[in-house]
Amino acid sequence: MKNYQIQEKFKQIGICCFLLLLLFSSCSVKKIVYFNDLPVDTLQIxxxxxxxxxxxxxxxxxxxxSIQTLDPSSSQVANQSMAVQAVGASSATNVGSQVISGFLVDKDGYVSMTLLGKIKLAGLSTYQAREAIALKASQYYKExxxxxxxxNFKIxxxxxxxxxxxxxxxxxxxxxxxALGLAGDLTIYGKRENVxxxxxxxxxxxxxxxxxxNSDLFSSPYFYLRQNDVLYIEPGKAKAAANNSSRTQTLAMIGSFLSVLMVAFTRL
Incomplete structure (x- = not known):
């Protein structure tokens, strides 16, 4: 009778452990799914x-x-640029030092172009800069x-x-x-709720x-990145646990011991 009661208690403990395991695993899955607040199989606008x-x-x-004119030789003179050594990665397979050609904007916001001289571009969008350069180039070139x-739009x-x-x-x-797609997405250890x-x-x-x-990210003013933005993905607690190999081994040994103990008592 006593052995039967012990067996029943261990069965109850095993069921509770199993349910807790399911609960924690479901919570973990929910944390790693992007935009899990959206309903499933529903069109969202x-x-x-x-x-x-x-x-x-x-x-x-x-x-x-780039300035294109009717005279190819004139276009070549106008498009002379400065090659600048930059450090970075343009792709996953090209990491390190690379040469990027372009017109460098100086500390006062100007670029210096052959024949056109100095043009202030700081504070302008690329569309506005195009209009400003075209206006000045029209003094020397036809249409x-x-x-x-x-x-160097880099992130x-x-x-x-x-x-x-x-x-x-x-x-x-x-x-x-x-940006996350370029970086190969988050690892399983990344904290998706705190980027x-x-x-x-x-x-x-x-x-x-x-x-x-949270799907509110799609309406956030920070959804679109700007040049030189940095994204940092913080590691979660699971990362620290994975790095602590001795602790992981100890927990595995304790779990194995409890499993053997439960099997032994159920067979008594």
């Missing part, structure tokens, strides 16, 4: 999606400026076609991602999800916390 604001040119930016793009992703690095992207319309965004504004650092588990 976001009425208040984030508005994209064109980035503005700043000092120390590198700008690709010039001007194209302006960032040559940095650090922490618990597959490929932490600095990425130079050709597209100015880059979202938080785009840190570091942004440089007029020499000051702006720190913002983003929650990848």
């Amino acid at each position: 976001l009425k208040q999606a984030a508005t994209f604001q064109e980035p503005v040119i700043q000092s120390d930016d590198l700008i690709n400026i 010039p076609n001007v194209q302006v793009r960032f040559a 940095t992703v650090l922490g618990e991602v597959t490929r932490p690095a600095t990425y130079t992207v050709p597209n100015e319309k880059v979202t938080v999800l785009d 840190l965004l570091v942004r440089d504004i007029a020499g000051q650092k702006e720190l913002v916390r983003l929650d990848l588990n």
Whole structure:
């Protein structure tokens, strides 16, 4: 009778442990799913999606400026640029030192172009810069076609991602999800509810916390990144536990011992 009661108690303990294991595993799965507040199998139309604001040119930016004219030789003279050595990663397989060509914006916000002279571009979007350069180029060339793009629009992703690095992207319309995609997504240990965004504004650092588990991110003013933004993904508690191998081994041994003990008592 006593052995039967002991067996029943251990069965109850085993059932409780199993239920707790299911509970914790379901909670863990919920934490690693992006935007888990959205209903399943339902079409969602976001009425208040984030508005994209064109980035503005700043000092120390590198700008690709292309001027096309009817005279090919004139175009070649106008498009002479400066090659600047930059450190970063333009792709996952190209990490290290790379040469980026472009017109460097000086500390006063000007670029210096052959024949056109100095033009102030700081504070302008690429569209506005194109209009300003075209206006000045029209004094020397007939109907010039001007194209302006960032040559060093870079973002940095650090922490618990597959490929932490600095990425130079050709597209100015880059979202938080785009950046995480470039970095190979978060690892299983990354805290999705507490992503840190570091942004440089007029020499000051702006720190913002983003929650990848919440669909409000799509309407956040920080959904679209700006040049030189940094995303940091903090490791969760599971990372610390995984790094503590001795503790993990000890817990595994205790679990194995309890399992053997339960089997032994159930067979008595």
